[in-house]
Every structure is written in C-alpha cells, then in structure tokens.
Amino acid sequence: MTILQPVRGMHDLLPQEHQKFSYVINTARQLAAQYGFAEMATPIMEFKDVFKRTLGDVSDIVTKEMYEIADRGDEEIVLRPEGTAGIVRAVISNGLTQSLPLKFFYAGPMFRYERPQKGRLRQLHQIGAELFGVSDPVGDVEVIALAFEILKALKLSHRVILEMNTLGDDESRKRYRHHLVSYLRDHHAHLSPESQLRLDRNPLRILDTKDEGDKKILKGAPLLTESLTPFSQEIFLKIQEGLKSLQIPFQLNPHLVRGLDYYCHIAFEFTTTELGSQGTVLAGGRYDSLMATMGGPSIPGVGWAGGIDRMAMMLQEDPLLSSARPLAIVPMDEAFDMKGLELAQTLRKEGYMVEMTYGGGLGKRLKKANKMNAEYALILGEKEISSYTVTLKNLDTGEQTQLYQNDICHQLKNKGVL
RNA sequence: GCGGGUGUAGCUCAGUUGGUUAGAGCGCCAGUUUGUGGCACUGGAGGCCGUGGGUUCAAUUCCCAUCACUCGCCCCA
Numbered sequence: 001m002t003i004l005q006p007v008r009g010m011h012d013l014l015p016q017e018h019q020k021f022s023y024v025i026n027t028a029r030q031l032a033a034q035y036g037f038a039e040m041a042t043p044i045m046e047f048k049d050v051f052k053r054t055l056g057d058v059s060d061i062v063t064k065e066m067y068e069i070a071d072r073g074d075e076e077i078v079l080r081p082e083g084t085a086g087i088v089r090a091v092i093s094n095g096l097t098q099s100l101p102l103k104f105f106y107a108g109p110m111f112r113y114e115r116p117q118k119g120r121l122r123q124l125h126q127i128g129a130e131l132f133g134v135s136d137p138v139g140d141v142e143v144i145a146l147a148f149e150i151l152k153a154l155k156l157s158h159r160v161i162l163e164m165n166t167l168g169d170d171e172s173r174k175r176y177r178h179h180l181v182s183y184l185r186d187h188h189a190h191l192s193p194e195s196q197l198r199l200d201r202n203p204l205r206i207l208d209t210k211d212e213g214d215k216k217i218l219k220g221a222p223l224l225t226e227s228l229t230p231f232s233q234e235i236f237l238k239i240q241e242g243l244k245s246l247q248i249p250f251q252l253n254p255h256l257v258r259g260l261d262y263y264c265h266i267a268f269e270f271t272t273t274e275l276g277s278q279g280t281v282l283a284g285g286r287y288d289s290l291m292a293t294m295g296g297p298s299i300p301g302v303g304w305a306g307g308i309d310r311m312a313m314m315l316q317e318d319p320l321l322s323s324a325r326p327l328a329i330v331p332m333d334e335a336f337d338m339k340g341l342e343l344a345q346t347l348r349k350e351g352y353m354v355e356m357t358y359g360g361g362l363g364k365r366l367k368k369a370n371k372m373n374a375e376y377a378l379i380l381g382e383k384e385i386s387s388y389t390v391t392l393k394n395l396d397t398g399e400q401t402q403l404y405q406n407d408i409c410h411q412l413k414n415k416g417v418l
Numbered sequence: 419g420c421g422g423g424u425g426u427a428g429c430u431c432a433g434u435u436g437g438u439u440a441g442a443g444c445g446c447c448a449g450u451u452u453g454u455g456g457c458a459c460u461g462g463a464g465g466c467c468g469u470g471g472g473u474u475c476a477a478u479u480c481c482c483a484u485c486a487c488u489c490g491c492c493c494c495a
Contacts, residue, residue: 005468005486065493082495110495115419118488119495126495194492210491269495280495307495332453366455381453395455 009114009122020312021125025107028127028150028306032105035146037129039105042086045069048076053294054085054262065112067122079111083128083305084287085294091132092296100133100299107308119278119310130303132291137235140266140286140302141242147282147304148248151270156314160270160281162249164240165256167204167264167285168224168232176227177203187217207255223254235265262290266302275310282306326353327417328369328395332362332381340380343390343408350409370395376417392417 006012013021029039051066067079080086083106096102107127116122127150131143144162151157167173181203188196192211199206209215228236243250250268258267267285275281284304292298327347331340337358344354355372357365362379369377379391390408392415393400403411 008486112494114493116487117490120493124495128495277490278494283495305495310495330454362453363451363455368455370455377455379454383453391453393454398454398456400454 007122009116011121011123017312020315021308023315024154024308024311025127027153028107029105031146031150031153032129035103035129035142035149037103037105037131037146039107040087040090041106041108042080042083042090044080044109044111045077046080046086046089048078050085050089050294051078051081054088054290055082065114067111067113081112082110083108083126084130084290084303087128087130088291088294088296088301092291092294097132097291097297097299101139102130102132104130104132117276117278119275119307119313121309125308126305127308128303128305130301132301133299134302135288135300137238138242140239141246143284143302143304144239144243144268145246145248147270147284147306150306151282151311154311154315156272156281156311159274159314160272161251162268162270163253163256164250164266164268165253166224166228166232166236166239167258167267168228168236169264170289172224172228172232173204173264176222176224179222179227180204180206183221184217190217204257207257218255225254232265239266258285262287262293264288268304270306272310272314274314278310280307281310281314324353325373325375326355328365328372328374328377329354329356330362330365330369330377330379330393331357332365332379334359336380336385339385340378343378343380343405347409347412352409352412366393366395 032039048066048068066081069077069079071077087104087106091097091102091104105128108125110124110126112122112124114120114122129143129146131139148157148162151160168176181199184191184195184199184203184206188199190213191199191206192209192214195206195209195211195214206214207218207221209218225233240250256267256269263285265286265288267283269283270281271279272281273279282304283306284302286300286302288300289298290301329340329344331337337356341356344356347354355369355374357368357372359365360368362381366377374395377393377395379393381391384390384402387402388405389402390405391400392403392412401415403415
C-alpha cells in the first residue's frame with residue numbers, strides 16, 4: 001500500500017470518475033466545435049522560457065510551482081503548468097497568424113507543484129478556449145458564452161456565479177496602481193505580511209486578499225473603475241450589454257484581479273461555494289499583449305481555462321452517465337463459449353453492447369449477467385445448439401422466448417430489444 | 419511553502435484504559451439450487467491496525483519522524 005502509492009498529487013482515474021471526466025470533455029468539445037473553436041493539442045513539456053516569459057518571473061507558478069525535468073542536454077524543460085502559453089507558442093512557431101481570427105479549444109493535463117488538496121491536484125486537467133485576433137468586445141462575449149453554455153450543458157450553470165471585473169488598458173492600470181499604492185502605503189503597518197510584500201511586487205493582487213483586516217482597509221481604497229479611461233469603460237460596458245442580451249447572468253466584483261501584466265480589460269471567473277476553498281471552476285480574461293511578449297506579432301487574445309477535475313466533482317449522478325444495459329451471452333458450459341463469442345460478435349457488429357459471461361454453469365452465469373446489469377441474457381445450451389436456437393431471457397421479468405440463430409438481430413428488434 | 423486534522427479488511431467505520439486468535443455492515447467467494455439469476459439462509463476468504471524508529475517484559479494502542487489524504491492559508495482552474 002505504501003510502496004504502491006501513486007506520486008503525490010497524482011490520481012488514478014478509475015472508470016466511474018473517468019466517465020465523468022469524459023463527459024465533461026466531450027460536452028465541452030462538442031460545444032466548442034459548434035462555436036467554431038478547433039481542437040488542438042500542444043506538448044505536455046515545454047521550454048521553461050515559454051512560461052517564464054508569459055507568466056512573468058515573479059508569479060508563484062513560475063517561481064515555485066513548476067515541475068522541472070532533468071533533460072539530458074542543458075535545456076530547461078518543464079511540465080506545463082497551464083495551457084495558454086503553449087497554445088500561443090504553437091501559434092507563433094507554426095506561423096498560424098496569417099489568417100485571423102483563430103479559435104482554439106484544448107483539453108489535457110497540467111502540472112503544478114503545489115500542496116495537494118481536494119480540487120487541487122498536482123496533475124490537474126483543464127479544458128480551455130482561446131480566441132486570437134479579435135479586439136472587439138463581441139469576441140469577449142462569444143468566448144464567455146461558450147464557457148457558459150458548457151457549464152449549462154453540464155447542469156452546473158445555476159450552481160456557479162460568473163464574477164467579472166475589468167482591468168482596463170495599460171494606461172488605466174498604471175493610473176490605478178499609482179492611486180492604490182499611495183493609499184495602501186498610508187495603511188502599510190496594518191496590512192497582513194503577505195499584502196505588505198505584494199505592495200511592491202504586485203499591488204493589484206492585494207485586492208483579492210482573504211485577510212479580514214486587509215479587507216477592511218480595502219473598503220476605503222480607490223476603485224479601479226474610477227481610474228478607467230473612457231475607452232476602457234466603453235469596452236467593459238459593451239461586454240456587459242452583450243452578456244445581458246445573451247441572457248448570461250453575471251456579477252461585478254471590483255476586487256477580482258489578475259496578477260500578470262499581460263492581462264487587460266475583462267477578467268472573469270465562474271466560482272462555486274460547493275468545493276470549499278478551491279472555488280474557481282473556470283476563469284479567463286483578455287491578454288492583448290501576450291503574443292507580443294512571447295516574441296510574436298502583436299495580436300490580441302481572449303480566453304479561459306476550466307478545471308475538469310472540479311467540474312467532474314460537481315457532477316451529480318447523472319442518469320445520462322449511467323451506462324446502457326448490455327446483452328449478456330450465457331453459454332451453459334465452456335463447450336459453448338466459442339459459439340457464444342461468435343454470437344456476441346454478430347450482435348456487436350449490429351451495434352449491440354454485448355458482454356460475455358465466463359466460467360461456471362447456467363446459474364452462476366446468470367448471476368454474473370445480473371451483476372453486469374444486463375437487461376437480457378442470451379442462453380446457449382445443448383438444446384439450443386441442436387435446434388439452432390437461442391433462448392432470450394428478460395432478466396427483469398424472467399420471461400423467456402426461443403429465437404432462431406439465423407437472422408437473430410431481426411428477431412431481437414421484433415421483440416423490442418434495442 | 420505555512421498551520422490544524424486523519425490513517426484499522428476492497429468500501430464505510432467500531433475497538434484495543436499497552437497484554438494470547440483485532441470486529442461490524444456493505445462488497446467478494448462458495449453452498450442450499452449440476453438448464454435458470456435477483457431474495458433468503460449458511461459458511462468462507464480477506465488485515466505487517468500507512469511506513470520507519472523510540473519507550474516498554476510487551477506497541478495496532480504511548481512518543482518521534484516520515485509518507486499519503488484532508489481542512490484552512492498561499493496560489494490558482
């Protein structure tokens with residue numbers, strides 16, 4: 001038990017859980033396609049630089065949460081901690097920027113060296129969508145709409161809240177940072193130690209502190225909205241109007257921020273209270289300067305990433321998820337097993353879900369058929385073989401009928417067995 | 419990375435004020451039923467009491483460490 005443990009923060013996805021995973025991914029995949037987001041996949045490993053450039057040298061993700069791989073060469077290689085940087089890198093390295101806009105969807109594992117908790121694994125899984133080359137707020141709305149529809153399709157939309165804020169353009173943010181820092185400096189002594197640190201490094205991050213003392217101080221702090229340029233204000237209003245006209249509910253949260261410099265304008269998060277402190281289910285924003293920061297052309301982008309693990313956890317026992325009931329092939333003796341498997345193959349070709357039963361006599365095999373939740377059993381014994389028939393038994397009612405082996409699919413359909 | 423909690427059968431959990439063979443329910447296997455399952459009854463298998471060390475005549479129980487999980491912080495999806 002001890003030695004055979006998985007690596008810390010890595011989980012096995014057993015069938016029951018995997019089913020939920022697949023359900024989340026497939027639902028998202030299907031909707032993304034409908035919205036014109038083309039699925040792509042980038043490598044799980046990237047040069048460290050890809051993330052250093054995009055996430056910045058100071059962010060926690062880069063400074064302490066990356067899995068670095070000992071490469072045989074001297075390259076600094078890491079397991080990707082998030083998806084956007086890899087997509088942007090791929091867009092640049094493959095020269096995809098010739099025809100815009102670009103819309104991409106992805107799903108896959110990410111790795112962060114954090115202390116594990118429920119809903120926070122070291123190997124986490126995300127779905128994500130990115131839209132490049134559209135600076136119009138309608139693009140933001142479309143991207144958010146996709147996220148909302150996915151959550152809705154998963155029946156989670158009424159259990160999450162969409163919180164939104166704007167970070168404005170560079171000028172707005174610069175102005176605001178100045179106001180905020182000068183306000184907080186006056187209260188420096190009363191701030192929490194974390195916030196005191198962030199005051200120099202990343203003052204905007206103080207806004208979403210969980211420290212009660214900090215929160216009190218922040219009540220009197222200047223708001224970002226007050227520093228917004230008219231242009232930034234207009235953009236934010238357009239997004240809000242767009243969401244309203246698509247009937248996507250949202251709440252403004254002036255304290256919602258992003259720590260990274262390339263983020264601008266909209267920042268949004270779908271959050272829940274059902275998962276304890278790991279409440280963010282899906283989050284995103286606009287990152288107009290990211291592509292240029294990485295050394296590509298200056299192309300605006302907006303996108304989001306959603307936590308599959310967290311969404312799967314919120315999924316109720318959905319009847320859609322419970323697997324369909326198979327037909328069970330029940331040879332009465334091992335001598336008829338091969339005959340049974342042939343029958344199984346015939347039926348599978350017609351699209352039936354068929355399970356073989358192995359070992360034991362009729363009683364034991366029916367028991368097994370029952371356990372696999374089969375609706376019908378197809379029994380093959382001495383009598384059946386000699387008369388070229390199969391006994392069809394309804395395992396719910398116990399009712400039995402004889403079918404001819406020839407053209408069995410047709411007879412099954414006549415019996416209403418689909 | 420910081421602080422708290424937990425770790426006994428496949429699962430959910432009792433229990434041992436330190437003392438021979440550690441229990442229950444569910445699940446699993448078998449039998450009652452060798453051409454008829456579910457239900458019922460009877461029986462059975464399954465535990466280095468997370469791991470390592472210490473204290474002790476004796477540790478699953480007490481102490482320390484460690485690993486994993488978990489709650490909060492940090493951070494984030």
